[in-house]
Amino acid sequence: MPGQPPIDRRQPVGAGSVTGTTTEAIPALVLRGVTKTYPNGKSALREVNLTVPAGDFVFLVGPSGAGKSTLIRLVIREELATRGKVLLEGRDLARLNHREVPKIRRRIGTVFQDFKLLPNKSVRDNVAFALEVTGTSGSRIKPAVERVLRVVGLSAQADQRPSELSGGEQQRTAIARALVHDPHLFIADEPTGNLDPLISWEIIQLLLRINEMGVTVLMATHNAEVVTALRKRVVALEDGRVVRDETGAAYHRED
Amino acid sequence: MLAFVAFSLKRAWQGFWRNSLMSLAATASMVLMLVLLSGLVILLSGLDATLKYVESEVEVVAYLKDSATAQDVNVLTADLKSMPQVITITYISKEQALKNFQQRQPDVAALVDALPSNPLPASFEMGLRDPSDYIDVATFLRGQSAVDSVQDIKQTVNQMLTVINVLRTGGIAVLGIVGLTVLFIIVNTIRLAVVARAGEIEVMRLVGASDAFIRWPFIFEGALVGLFGALITIGLLLLVQAPLTSLMADFFNVLPVQASAIVGQNVALIVIATGVGIGVLGSYLSIRSYLTR
Ligand SMILES: Nc1ncnc2c1ncn2[C@@H]1O[C@H](COP(=O)(O)OP(=O)(O)OP(=O)(O)O)[C@@H](O)[C@H]1O
Ligand SMILES: [Mg+2]
Numbered sequence: 299m300p301g302q303p304p305i306d307r308r309q310p311v312g313a314g315s316v317t318g319t320t321t322e323a324i325p326a327l328v329l330r331g332v333t334k335t336y337p338n339g340k341s342a343l344r345e346v347n348l349t350v351p352a353g354d355f356v357f358l359v360g361p362s363g364a365g366k367s368t369l370i371r372l373v374i375r376e377e378l379a380t381r382g383k384v385l386l387e388g389r390d391l392a393r394l395n396h397r398e399v400p401k402i403r404r405r406i407g408t409v410f411q412d413f414k415l416l417p418n419k420s421v422r423d424n425v426a427f428a429l430e431v432t433g434t435s436g437s438r439i440k441p442a443v444e445r446v447l448r449v450v451g452l453s454a455q456a457d458q459r460p461s462e463l464s465g466g467e468q469q470r471t472a473i474a475r476a477l478v479h480d481p482h483l484f485i486a487d488e489p490t491g492n493l494d495p496l497i498s499w500e501i502i503q504l505l506l507r508i509n510e511m512g513v514t515v516l517m518a519t520h521n522a523e524v525v526t527a528l529r530k531r532v533v534a535l536e537d538g539r540v541v542r543d544e545t546g547a548a549y550h551r552e553d
Numbered sequence: 554m555l556a557f558v559a560f561s562l563k564r565a566w567q568g569f570w571r572n573s574l575m576s577l578a579a580t581a582s583m584v585l586m587l588v589l590l591s592g593l594v595i596l597l598s599g600l601d602a603t604l605k606y607v608e609s610e611v612e613v614v615a616y617l618k619d620s621a622t623a624q625d626v627n628v629l630t631a632d633l634k635s636m637p638q639v640i641t642i643t644y645i646s647k648e649q650a651l652k653n654f655q656q657r658q659p660d661v662a663a664l665v666d667a668l669p670s671n672p673l674p675a676s677f678e679m680g681l682r683d684p685s686d687y688i689d690v691a692t693f694l695r696g697q698s699a700v701d702s703v704q705d706i707k708q709t710v711n712q713m714l715t716v717i718n719v720l721r722t723g724g725i726a727v728l729g730i731v732g733l734t735v736l737f738i739i740v741n742t743i744r745l746a747v748v749a750r751a752g753e754i755e756v757m758r759l760v761g762a763s764d765a766f767i768r769w770p771f772i773f774e775g776a777l778v779g780l781f782g783a784l785i786t787i788g789l790l791l792l793v794q795a796p797l798t799s800l801m802a803d804f805f806n807v808l809p810v811q812a813s814a815i816v817g818q819n820v821a822l823i824v825i826a827t828g829v830g831i832g833v834l835g836s837y838l839s840i841r842s843y844l845t846r
Contacts, residue, residue: 374759396764403761414756427753431762435556475760 324388326352326483326514327373332382334368334538342368344538346382350516352482355509357525358518359549360535366518367411369535370487373516374406375399387482404432407476411487411518413468415460415475421467422447422456425474432479446474450504465489469501477508484508488519498524522549557766565773568746576778579735579742583782583831584789586731587824591790593724594820600717604710612681613690614704616674619647621699626675629697633677636693638686643678647671674701732831739778739835743771747840771836779832783825790820 327350334343342365350356358366371377372384375391384391386402394402415424422443429439447453450470460468469489476484486505502524509515519525525532526548534542534551542551569576617626626644633639645653650673681687684707691703747754757767 376759400758400761400763403759406761408759410759414752414759416753416756427756428760430556430560431757431760431766433556433560433763433766436559479760 324352325385326350326354326387327516328383328385328388329369329372330383330385332372332379332384334365334372334377335380342538343372343379343535346535346538346540348533348540348543350514352387352514353509353512355506355515355530356517357528357530357532357549358516358535359520359525359532360541362520363537364535365538366535367487368538370408370485370516370518373483373485374403374408400432404479405482407479407481407484407513409469409472409476409484409486411489413460413472413489415468415471417460420457420459421452421463421471421474424460424471425478428475428478442478443474446478449477449507450474451500466501470504473501473504481513483514483516486515486517486519488517488521502528525549557769560766561769561773564770565777568750568770568774569777571749572742572745575742575745576774579738579778580781580785582735582738583778583828584785586728586735586831587782587786587828588789589724589731590728590827591786591820591824593720593728594823597717597721597724598819600713600720604713604717612684612706613679613687613694614706615677615679615694616701616704617676617699618701619674621675625697625699629677629699632693633679636690638682638690639679640682641678641680645676645678647673647675650675736831736835736838739775739832740839742778743775743836743839746771746774768840771840772833775832775834775836775839776829777832778835779828779830780825782832783828786824786828787821790824 327348329346329348332343332346333341335341346365346369358369360366368377372379372391373386375384375394378392387405389402391402416427419427425446426439426443429442434442444453447456450473452467452470452474455463455467460471463471473486476486484505498521505515505517506528529546529548531545532542532547532549533540630642630644633642648671651671654673679690681690687705687707691705694700694703754767
């Protein structure tokens with residue numbers, strides 16, 4: 299990618315100011331020869347190599363069971379690689395000490411495939427929870443939460459509980475929660491139960507906007523239409539291997 | 554830091570009331586244990602205080618009838634001085650006895666002042682040449698018309714020591730069992746609280762909450778059970794303090810147990826420290842076995 303423009307994280311979305319360090323030189327994410335074998339013997343990733351520069355927008359595609367969610371779990375250090383290295387902003391996740399793991403996770407905003415929203419909390423409280431449990435002072439939580447709710451367009455539903463939301467609204471709640479920390483890296487694991495195509499487009503627009511603010515975006519998806527239309531970088535996994543890594547690509551191989 | 558404490562306390566409070574039945578049961582068992590504990594502490598410290606008083610050189614005490622005259626006292630003093638078995642003699646008048654008592658028990662002094670007359674008898678306190686002389690001296694004293702009763706202090710002390718030892722051993726054993734039960738109940742209460750929050754704990758980890766934020770609310774919740782238990786116990790003690798003190802004042806010349814010890818600062822501190830300590834220990838054990846990764 300020659301002549302890549304400098305990364306500009308102009309407007310922080312949520313609370314907390316962006317540290318002034320320049321991260322352009324260090325890739326947001328590097329996987330080097332990563333293999334993940336689950337305790338039951340299942341190899342979900344095999345020898346995966348991947349470099350994501352800061353500010354990049356990457357679609358992670360592949361059939362169900364290809365290892366997309368597994369890759370994401372390694373990046374947020376929910377799991378450790380069996381072999382190989384995972385570097386987040388240059389830091390080897392396997393070498394992090396116990397106390398550094400939470401700090402690293404605050405730099406990543408993750409939308410989980412199953413959202414992991416708390417059923418007995420309102421949209422607002424679900425989003426605020428992420429700040430509350432990481433020690434943000436009460437006075438800073440409220441404005442930050444209102445701001446991200448505006449960004450994802452959920453201000454009107456702020457008092458509803460997840461069970462009172464549509465699938466798309468639930469996803470946007472999860473996005474808001476992932477954004478509220480001003481992450482450097484934003485990861486979305488798209489739910490397999492597909493959303494209304496129109497809603498998917500809204501969410502994609504949202505992610506593009508987040509990316510324009512300088513946040514690196516990694517999105518696992520099955521949505522061929524969206525991937526093909528946007529012509530972004532596409533990393534395709536199949537049976538745990540990277541079978542394709544192209545910029546400006548479509549969902550399917552175009553030969 | 555402030556956000557952390559506020560968050561932990563809020564969560565602990567919510568957690569306590571989320572499963573209020575279990576929390577209240579844990580608190581009740583805590584109260585039971587603390588009442589037993591404070592009862593034992595009060596009794597033992599009272600007995601110890603009494604023991605210190607009687608454990609002086611004095612071996613025999615002869616209490617005089619209120620009808621004894623100065624003449625009787627003089628005659629008795631002379632008679633006792635002439636006995637080779639008696640080494641030391643101290644005469645304690647009714648007034649002196651009252652003064653001594655008030656000095657030892659300043660807290661009941663006011664109560665004693667309110668009494669219509671001085672209930673304490675005059676007495677002779679004697680040291681003996683040899684403990685075996687007790688029989689001779691006691692026989693002589695009991696033959697005197699001015700003498701009301703004779704007490705063998707050594708024997709009383711020994712009896713009290715036996716009582717104290719039985720109470721201490723038995724009390725500690727019972728307390729140990731009750732304490733373990735309370736600990737077990739708290740471990741389970743907190744475990745239920747952790748299970749109830751499993752979803753939240755998962756989200757907390759994934760959004761980067763530090764371990765302290767995950768653990769301390771549960772520690773505080775255990776401490777809350779202990780603190781509530783301690784405050785209820787102290788309240789109960791304050792409630793029974795007045796009737797118990799007057800009861801003891803009635804018997805004060807039989808067993809001068811220190812009534813002031815009932816809700817003295819020490820007892821309150823012991824109760825709070827034990828309650829909070831067991832609460833914290835219980836929750837620590839619970840989350841250690843549950844939240845380790
Ligand atoms: N905890 C686990 N233990 C054992 N095997 C697992 C575990 N999690 C995932 N797998 C297996 O690893 C493989 C990859 O799973 P993963 O969830 O990464 O797929 P995916 O690409 O996200 O699929 P989908 O598109 O359906 O979400 C699958 O075969 C799955 O059965
Ligand atoms: Mg998946």
